Amino acid sequence: MAGEAQPQVVVENGAVAQDSTAGAQAVTDTHATTEAAAGGHEAVGFPPFDASTFGSQLLWLAITFGALYVIMARVALPRIGEILEVRQDRIESDLAEADRMRQRTDQAVEAYEKELAEARQKAHGIAEQTRADNSAAADARRAEVEAELSKQVATAEARIQATKTEALKNVDAIAADTAAALVGQIAGKVSAAEAASAVKKVLEG
Amino acid sequence: MSEKAIEPIHQFNIVKYFTFGNFGGNGSEGSGMEIAFTNSALFMLLTLLAASAFLILSTRGRGLVPGRMQLMAEMVYEFVANMVRSSAGTEGMRFFPFVFTLFMFILVANFFGMVPYFFTVTSHIIVTAALAVLVFLVVVIYGFMRNGAKFLKLFVPPGIPWFIIWLVVPIEIISFLSRPLSHSLRLWGNMLAGHIVLKVFGGMVVALLGAGAWGVVAILPFGMAVALTGLEFLVAALQAFVFAVLTCVYLNDAIHPGH
Numbered sequence: 001m002a003g004e005a006q007p008q009v010v011v012e013n014g015a016v017a018q019d020s021t022a023g024a025q026a027v028t029d030t031h032a033t034t035e036a037a038a039g040g041h042e043a044v045g046f047p048p049f050d051a052s053t054f055g056s057q058l059l060w061l062a063i064t065f066g067a068l069y070v071i072m073a074r075v076a077l078p079r080i081g082e083i084l085e086v087r088q089d090r091i092e093s094d095l096a097e098a099d100r101m102r103q104r105t106d107q108a109v110e111a112y113e114k115e116l117a118e119a120r121q122k123a124h125g126i127a128e129q130t131r132a133d134n135s136a137a138a139d140a141r142r143a144e145v146e147a148e149l150s151k152q153v154a155t156a157e158a159r160i161q162a163t164k165t166e167a168l169k170n171v172d173a174i175a176a177d178t179a180a181a182l183v184g185q186i187a188g189k190v191s192a193a194e195a196a197s198a199v200k201k202v203l204e205g
Numbered sequence: 206m207s208e209k210a211i212e213p214i215h216q217f218n219i220v221k222y223f224t225f226g227n228f229g230g231n232g233s234e235g236s237g238m239e240i241a242f243t244n245s246a247l248f249m250l251l252t253l254l255a256a257s258a259f260l261i262l263s264t265r266g267r268g269l270v271p272g273r274m275q276l277m278a279e280m281v282y283e284f285v286a287n288m289v290r291s292s293a294g295t296e297g298m299r300f301f302p303f304v305f306t307l308f309m310f311i312l313v314a315n316f317f318g319m320v321p322y323f324f325t326v327t328s329h330i331i332v333t334a335a336l337a338v339l340v341f342l343v344v345v346i347y348g349f350m351r352n353g354a355k356f357l358k359l360f361v362p363p364g365i366p367w368f369i370i371w372l373v374v375p376i377e378i379i380s381f382l383s384r385p386l387s388h389s390l391r392l393w394g395n396m397l398a399g400h401i402v403l404k405v406f407g408g409m410v411v412a413l414l415g416a417g418a419w420g421v422v423a424i425l426p427f428g429m430a431v432a433l434t435g436l437e438f439l440v441a442a443l444q445a446f447v448f449a450v451l452t453c454v455y456l457n458d459a460i461h462p463g464h
Contacts, residue, residue, distance in 0.1 A: 047217040048329045048397065053245070055228070055238030057219070057331050060246035064253040065336075068310055071253075073302035076260035080282045083267050083275075090269060 175199050213404035217328055217397070220244045244324045245332075248317055252326060255317070256309045281309070285449065292453035296460050303343065304456075307336065308449040315396060315441035319434070327444075328396045330389065337389035340452045348459035359462035388451055395444045399437045406430040 047053075180195030224241040260281075263274035271279055285305045289297050311327060318325025326332055348356040360377040361370065406426045413423035 046214060047219055048331070048393070050219065052239060053219040053243065053329075054331045056221075056241045056243050057245050057329060058335055059240055060242075060249045061326075061332055061335055064246075064249040065306065065310055068253050068256060069302065069306040071257045072260070072306045072309065076257070076264070076278075077282065077302055077305060079264050079267070080260070080279055083264060083271075084279060084282070086267075087269055 172199065172203070213401045213408065216400060216404060217325075219329075222247070245326055245329065248314065248324045248326050252310060252313045252317060256313045259313075260309070288450060289453050289456075292450060293457040293460055297453065297456050300343070300453075300456050304449050304452050307340070307452055308445055311336070311392065311448050312442060312445035315445055316438075318396060318400065319438060319441060325396055325400055327392055328400055330393045333389040333393040334385070336392075336448070337385040340388065340455060341385040344455045344459040347456075348462060351459065352462055356459070356462050359458055384451075384455060388448070388455075392444050392448050395440050399433070399440050403430060403433050403437060406433060 176192070176196045176199040179199050180192060183195065183198075221241040221243050224239060227239050259274070260278050263272075263278040266272065266275065268275055282305070285308050286298070286301060289301050289304050293300065314326040317323050318328065348359070352358075360374050360381065362373060362377070365373055406429045409426035410423045410430060413426065414420045
């Protein structure tokens, strides 16, 4: 839209300038006459009010300003705008990428911590289990050993008992023999049967 | 000796390099319009070339990471773009190339004027008036094209009692019509006055140096000339900015009349 309005405006501008030229001409004329009246030097007047230069200035202004407008609007500004846009996009995409990376890092850290906690839990469980297993096995083994030992003790006791009984049984016989021998030495021969009955009598008496 | 005295107006003289001819008029002496290639035209062409070369060559690389020149071009672009957007709204961005061209043309022309012996294009009222009238016509034509008769609401501020309206509307119309005048005179006056003052102080330095023992005093106007040169650079940029901002404000009226 601005591009359409532009040439129109420049044409209008020219027309307006033509109008204003007439007024400025009059100003310059009066100025020039006062200058001339005041002193003898050149009646150049004040250059910015010299209307004879207005046409050239306006023409060249229109040409150079118009050309600058076209160059700016068509080449320079779109290019700078594009540069800025590309940079903006790049910065935004980089930031998004960084954010994505950060999220991934966070996720990884979270997963790691979860796994660590799990592993710790598991290790704890295993230790607990092992300890329980070990103590159960030890208990069983101890019970077994104790049972074995008590059996052995019982056997041993039984054997002792048997030996003792046997020994006691033998003691009677030995005592009878000994008594018979003693009596034989002291009072003459005594039959084994007499000795045995005497011992028996003593033991019972 | 006095004939060679520095004349502060001399720098504004239009010098014809060659003439194309006389157009219009009735053939008598002084009538019609002489079209010539002048020093003014030369510096308009230089302005065109410098501004175009700066913006096109600096962005030639289309660097993702800008170099110095490209950064400057981008800064000017964004500066003007922000100015248009903040003053005339997003819809005003269709006039961005126009405002940008105005800004660049005036800025470069003003800066060229700061180089000694260079001609200042914007020190001629006809140039600034043409630019101001161009802006005025764009505002009026676009205002009516876009809003039709509603564009006239521009002259009727809302919320004014009926008995004051008859006072306010003529004032609004006069202020609207005087815009191209103030718009053009501001730029022209600043450039003209600045250059005259610089020339006057420069002339004082030369005159004092030529006056024997009084030459010692020349340090004073010399210091003034140095300080004023700095000020004039500021004014050169500032006036280009002011011209562009006012253009944006006027365009805003064309886009959003009646508020």
